[in-house]
Amino acid sequence: MPNPSIDDMRGIYRARRIVEAGLITTLFGTLAREQVAALRKHVQAEQKAFKEGRREDAIRLAGDFHLLLAQMAGSDELLSYIQRLISNTELYKALYDSAEAASCAPREHEQIIDALTTGKSLDKALAVAMEHLDELEQRVIAGAAAEQEVDLATLLNGGAAKPHAHTHSHEH
Numbered sequence: 266m267p268n269p270s271i272d273d274m275r276g277i278y279r280a281r282r283i284v285e286a287g288l289i290t291t292l293f294g295t296l297a298r299e300q301v302a303a304l305r306k307h308v309q310a311e312q313k314a315f316k317e318g319r320r321e322d323a324i325r326l327a328g329d330f331h332l333l334l335a336q337m338a339g340s341d342e343l344l345s346y347i348q349r350l351i352s353n354t355e356l357y358k359a360l361y362d363s364a365e366a367a368s369c370a371p372r373e374h375e376q377i378i379d380a381l382t383t384g385k386s387l388d389k390a391l392a393v394a395m396e397h398l399d400e401l402e403q404r405v406i407a408g409a410a411a412e413q414e415v416d417l418a419t420l421l422n423g424g425a426a427k428p429h430a431h432t433h434s435h436e437h
């Protein structure tokens with residue numbers, strides 16, 4: 266499978282920002298008590314997976330948090346579109362995100378829940394949610410760029426193949 270290009274990845278994150286800004290706008294101040302409880306329970310599962318070092322589960326659960334929000338908007342069409350975007354960004358995370366950085370996600374998801382429910386303004390909720398996606402994108406793009414430099418350096422060395430420092434491309 267060819268690795269995604271940086272332009273492809275940026276395009277997917279741009280789509281996520283646009284769609285999820287609409288999602289936050291729709292859900293702001295409208296969530297029922299049991300929906301908020303379901304979101305918080307989900308974040309606890311994310312935290313548990315991360316603490317136990319289950320990286321693949323942590324990545325999948327982090328994506329599922331956004332799907333859970335999308336479900337609450339009540340549109341199957343929207344849900345299937347967001348599902349497609351998120352399955353792309355989960356792959357990017359698995360390929361290029363650093364393991365330590367994944368620990369931020371559950372805390373950031375808590376902040377999104379807080380901003381949606383107890384937040385004072387929609388602008389603030391949007392800022393929190395967009396910052397979350399910006400940070401994800403920046404980490405993934407930085408990881409991908411570093412990876413491409415490594416590949417380029419290998420080429421310039423005439424392919425004098427040291428074993429690749431990263432093993433992720435063989436994980437699956």
Ligand SMILES: [Zn+2]
Binds near residue numbers: 327370374397
């Ligand atoms: Zn997230």
